[in-house]
Amino acid sequence: MDAGMIRFLLRRIGQFIITFLAASFLLFAVTEFSPGTVASKILGPYAVSSQVDLLTEKLHLGDPLLVRYLRWLGIVAGVVENPLGDPTIGLGLSDPRGNRYVGNFGYSLMLKEPVVDVVGERIGYTVLLTLLAILVIIPVSLAAGVAAGVNPGRPVDRILSMGAVILTSLPEFVVAVALLLVGVVWLGILPGTSPMTQGGRWPLSLQLVLPVGVLVIASASYVLRIVRASVADTMRKPYVRTALLKGLKRRDIILHHVLRNAMIPPITVILLQINWLLTGVVVVESIFAYPGVGSLLLQAALFGDIYLVQALTLLALIVAVGTQLIGDLCYLALDPKIKLG
Amino acid sequence: MRTILRRFSPSPSALIGVALIVAWGLVALLAPLIAPYDPSAIDFAAAADPHPSLAHWLGTDSSGRDILSRLIWGARTTFTVVPLAVVSAFAAGILLGVPAGYFGGWFDALVSRLSDVILAFPALIIYIILITALGPSLLNIIIAVTLAYAPGVSRIARGITLALREQDYVAAAQARGESSLYIMFAEILPNARGPLIVDLCLRAGYTVILTGTLGFLGLGLPPPTPDWGGMVVESAHLLPIAWHMAVFPCVAIASLVIGCNLLADGLRKEGLT
Numbered sequence: 001m002d003a004g005m006i007r008f009l010l011r012r013i014g015q016f017i018i019t020f021l022a023a024s025f026l027l028f029a030v031t032e033f034s035p036g037t038v039a040s041k042i043l044g045p046y047a048v049s050s051q052v053d054l055l056t057e058k059l060h061l062g063d064p065l066l067v068r069y070l071r072w073l074g075i076v077a078g079v080v081e082n083p084l085g086d087p088t089i090g091l092g093l094s095d096p097r098g099n100r101y102v103g104n105f106g107y108s109l110m111l112k113e114p115v116v117d118v119v120g121e122r123i124g125y126t127v128l129l130t131l132l133a134i135l136v137i138i139p140v141s142l143a144a145g146v147a148a149g150v151n152p153g154r155p156v157d158r159i160l161s162m163g164a165v166i167l168t169s170l171p172e173f174v175v176a177v178a179l180l181l182v183g184v185v186w187l188g189i190l191p192g193t194s195p196m197t198q199g200g201r202w203p204l205s206l207q208l209v210l211p212v213g214v215l216v217i218a219s220a221s222y223v224l225r226i227v228r229a230s231v232a233d234t235m236r237k238p239y240v241r242t243a244l245l246k247g248l249k250r251r252d253i254i255l256h257h258v259l260r261n262a263m264i265p266p267i268t269v270i271l272l273q274i275n276w277l278l279t280g281v282v283v284v285e286s287i288f289a290y291p292g293v294g295s296l297l298l299q300a301a302l303f304g305d306i307y308l309v310q311a312l313t314l315l316a317l318i319v320a321v322g323t324q325l326i327g328d329l330c331y332l333a334l335d336p337k338i339k340l341g
Numbered sequence: 342m343r344t345i346l347r348r349f350s351p352s353p354s355a356l357i358g359v360a361l362i363v364a365w366g367l368v369a370l371l372a373p374l375i376a377p378y379d380p381s382a383i384d385f386a387a388a389a390d391p392h393p394s395l396a397h398w399l400g401t402d403s404s405g406r407d408i409l410s411r412l413i414w415g416a417r418t419t420f421t422v423v424p425l426a427v428v429s430a431f432a433a434g435i436l437l438g439v440p441a442g443y444f445g446g447w448f449d450a451l452v453s454r455l456s457d458v459i460l461a462f463p464a465l466i467i468y469i470i471l472i473t474a475l476g477p478s479l480l481n482i483i484i485a486v487t488l489a490y491a492p493g494v495s496r497i498a499r500g501i502t503l504a505l506r507e508q509d510y511v512a513a514a515q516a517r518g519e520s521s522l523y524i525m526f527a528e529i530l531p532n533a534r535g536p537l538i539v540d541l542c543l544r545a546g547y548t549v550i551l552t553g554t555l556g557f558l559g560l561g562l563p564p565p566t567p568d569w570g571g572m573v574v575e576s577a578h579l580l581p582i583a584w585h586m587a588v589f590p591c592v593a594i595a596s597l598v599i600g601c602n603l604l605a606d607g608l609r610k611e612g613l614t
Contacts, residue, residue, distance in 0.1 A: 015457075022458040030470055165354075165606055169598040171550040173557045173573060174591040177580070181588070185581050192580075279465035283554060287577075297466070298558060301473040313466055321461050 008332070016325050023317050028069045031306045035061035041304045042084075042091070042109060058083050078102035105311035110303045115311045119293060123315075125196060126285070126292035130277055132208060133215035138270060141220040145227025149262070150254055152232045161228060167221035172283040176214045183210060194288040211284045218280050219273055226269045227262070234262040264334050271327035275320045355607020358542075361600025365593075368413055369420035378407035380414040381565040391583050400585045402576055408586065412593050414567040419597065422479060422562070423548045426486035431541060433487050434494025439525050439533075441495065442502025449499070456492035464489050468551065472560045479562065482552065490544055497540055501533040508532075539609050546601030553594045569594050 032038050038061055039052045056062060060071070060083075074080035081099040084091070084106055093107045095114045105115035148160040170178075183190035194207035234240065235258060243253045278294070285295035293312055300308035368375065377398075387397060388405035399408040441452040459467070467489045475481040505511065506529070514524045555561045556570025564571070569590040576586030 019454075019457050019461055022454070023461045026458060027470075030474060162354075165602050166595075166599055169546060169550075169602045170595050171553050171557075171570075171598070173554060173570070173577075174595050177573060177577060177587050177591050180577070180580055181584055185584065275463050278463040282465055282469070283558070286558060298469060301469045302559070304473070309470060313462070313470065316463050316466055317461055320463055324461075 005332070009329070012325060012328055016321055020317060020321055023321075024073075024314060025069055027310060027313050027317075028072055029065060031310055032068065032072075033065065038306065041306055055089060058086060058089055075100075075104050075106070076102075078104060082106055105314075106307035108300070108305055108308040110300060110305040110308065115307050118296070118308060119311055119315070122291055122293050122296055125290065126281060126294055129208070129211055129215070129285070129290065129292060130274070130281060132212045133219070133277060134270075134274070136212065136216045137220045137223060137273070140216065141223035142227055142266070144220075145224045145266070146231050146254075146259065146262075148224070149228040149231025150235060150258065152235065157228070160224065164221040164224045164228075167217055168225070170218065172214055172218045172280050173287060175217045176210070176284065176287045179210050179213055179217075192288075194290045196291055211288050211290050214284050214287075215277060215280050219276055222276070223266065223270055223273060227266045230265045231258060231262040234258045237261075264331065267330050267334065268327040271323045271330065274323045278316050278319065352607035352610055354603045355610075358600045358602070358604030358607060361596055362604065365416050365597050365600070366420060369416040372413050372417045376407075376410040376413040378410040380406065380411045380567045382406060391586065393585055399589050400583070402572070402586050403579060403583075408572075408589055411567040411572060412569070412589060415569045415572065415590065415593065418562060418566055418568055419549060419552060422482055422552050423545055425479070426483045426552075427490070427541065427545050427548050429483050430487045430490035430544065431494050431537070433491040435498050435530065435537070437491065438495030438498030439502050439530060442499035443506055443521065443525050443529065452495060452499070456496055459488065459492045460496075462489075464551075465554065468555060469558070469560065472555065477555070477560050477563055482555070482562075486548055486551070490548075494537075494540065494544075497536060498533065501536060502529055505529045505532055535608075539605050542601050542605035542608065546598045546605070549594060549598045549601065 035056060038059070039055050040047065042055060043051055060068070063071075071080055075082045078101045082095075082104050083089075083099075085093055085095055085099045087094070091107075093112060095104075095107070097104075097114070097116075103116055105119075107113065108115050108118045111118055144160050144164075148157040151157045167175075180192055184192045189206075190209055191202040191207055192210075194211050196204060196207060198204060240253060240257055243257055244250070281292065281294035282298055283294075284290065285292045286298050289295070293315070297309065297312040297316075299305075300312065384401065384405035384407075386405065387401045387407075388403060391397075391401045391403065391405070393400040397407050397409065399412065401407055402411070437452050441449040468485050471485040471488070472481060475484070502525070511524060511528055514528050519528075552561065552568075553570035553573075556568040556572075557574045558570075559574065561568045561571050572590040573587045576583070579586055
C-alpha cells in the first residue's frame with residue numbers, strides 16, 4: 001500500500017467520523033430539542049411539577065443544546081455518569097453495569113431496562129434476517145442481471161427487465177400481502193407471523209421464509225437492474241468486439257472479459273443496498289411480528305422512548321455510513337484506474 | 342407539453358406509465374362525482390357479507406365501508422400529499438444545488454456536507470422519527486419528505502450545473518453582464534431539466550410507496566381520511582377470510598408506482614434533454 005492510498009484512507013475515515021458526529025448531533029437535536037418534552041417523556045403524562053423540576057435539575061435539562069449533546073456523547077463514551085440511574089429520582093431504573101460504561105445509552109422508557117440489554121437481546125435476530133436476505137439477493141440478482149445484460153433486447157432481457165421494474169415498484173408491505181396470500185392463505189405451508197419462538201407448530205426455518213422473501217423481492221430487482229446495465233454497457237466496449245471478431249468463444253469472452261469489468265459498479269450498489277435493507281427491515285419485522293431491532297425502533301418511536309430511538313438510529317447510522325466507506329474501499333481495490341486525489 | 346409527448350411517444354413503457362398516472366389523477370380529481378358511496382359511511386348490514394357484489398363492486402371493509410369509494414377518495418389523498426411533497430423537495434433541492442454548483446466555494450462545501458449528513462440516515466428512519474416527533478399531518482409529511490429528498494435532488498442539480506457552467510452560452514451570458522440569478526435559473530436550469538424530470542418521476546414513485554408505508558405503519562394521515570396504506574393495515578389480519586379488503590388497495594398503490602417508474606424508465610431511454 002503506497003502513501004497516496006494511506007492518505008486517501010485516512011481522509012475517508014476522517015470524513016466518516018465527521019459525518020457520523022454531525023448526524024448524531026442532528027439526531028440528538030430532533031429527539032431532545034425541548035427540555036420540557038424530555039422530562040414529560042421520561043415521567044409520563046401524569047407527572048407532578050415537583051417531579052419535573054427535580055428531574056430537570058438532575059439531568060441539567062436547562063443547559064444549552066450543545067452542552068447537553070456533549071454530555072450525552074460523554075455518557076455514551078463512558079466518560080460521564082448517567083444521572084438517570086440515580087435512585088433519588090425515584091424512577092426505579094438501575095443498571096448492573098453501574099452508571100458509567102462504554103456504550104451507555106441510558107434506559108428504555110418503554111421497557112424500564114438498560115438500552116444495551118434491550119438491543120442486545122434483539123440485534124441477533126435482525127443480523128440473521130439481513131444476512132440471509134443478502135445471501136439470497138447477491139446470487140439471484142447477479143445471475144439474472146448477467147443473463148439479461150449479455151442478451152440486450154432479446155426476450156430474456158425484456159422479461160427480466162420488465163419484471164424488475166414492476167418488482168422495484170412494489171412497497172414491502174404489498175409484497176408481504178402477496179406472499180401471505182400465496183404461502184399462508186392459499187397453500188397453507190407457511191406461518192403468517194414469525195415470532196421466532198421454538199416448540200410451536202412452525203420450525204424456525206419456515207418462520208424465516210416470508211420475512212427473507214419480502215426483503216429479497218424488494219431489493220434484488222434493483223440490484224438486478226444495476227448489474228444488467230453494467231453488463232450491457234461492458235458488452236458494447238471495443239475490447240469485447242475485438243475479442244468477438246478475433247473468433248474467441250462468446251462464453252469465454254463473457255466469463256473472462258465482461259464479468260470482471262462489469263462487476264465493479266454493482267459491488268458498490270450492493271453495499272449501498274444495505275442502507276435500503278434497513279428500511280425494509282423496519283417494515284418487514286413489523287408485519288411479521290419478528291423480534292428484531294427494526295420493529296423495536298418503530299415501537300420505540302411511537303411510544304416516545306427517546307433513548308431507545310437514539311441508540312437504534314445510531315446503530316443504523318453506523319451500518320449505513322460504514323458500508324459506504326467499505327464500498328469506497330472495494331471500488332479502490334477493484335479498479336486500478338481510479339486515481340487517488 | 343405536446344413536444345414532451347411527441348418525444349417519448351415511441352416508447353410503449355412510458356405511454357403505459359403516463360396512462361396509469363393520468364387515470365389515477367382523473368379518479369382523484371373526479372372523486373366526488375364517481376365514488377358510489379360516502380367513503381366513511383359505516384354500514385354494518387353490508388359488513389355481514391363484505392365480499393364483492395353488485396351493490397359493492399370491490400366489496401366493503403369490516404365496518405361496511407365501500408372499498409371502491411375509499412380507493413377513489415384515497416387516490417385524492419395520494420394526489421394531494423405526493424405532488425405537494427415532491428414539488429417542495431425539488432424546489433428546496435434546486436434552490437440549494439444550482440447555486441452550490443454555480444458558485445462553488447464555501448456555499449457548495451456547506452450544502453454538500455449537510456447533504457452527506459442527511460443522506461447517511463436510512464430514509465424511513467427520518468420519517469419515523471420526524472413524524473412521531475411532529476405528529477402525522479399533511480404539513481409534517483411534506484416537511485419530512487422535503488428534508489429527506491432535498492439533499493439527493495440538490496446533489497443532482499449541483500452535478501449538472503457544474504457541467505453546464507463551462508458551456509459557451511453561459512460564458513456568453515456572463516459577457517453580456519447578466520446577473521448570476523438570471524444565468525442560473527434562465528440559462529442553466531432549463532438545460533438541466535432532463536435528468537431532473539426523470540428523477541422527479543422516480544421520487545414521485547418512492548413518495549407514493551412512502552406515504553403508503555407510513556399509512557401502513559400507523560403514521561399516515563389520521564382517520565377518517567381514506568388512505569391506501571391504512572386500508573391495507575386495517576384488513577391485513579383478515580386475509581384468510583376476506584382477501585379483497587387488503588388486496589385492492591395494494592393493487593392501487595402498486596399500479597400508481599409502476600406508472601411513475603415506467604414513465605421514468607421511458608424518459609431515460611428516450612434521453613429527454
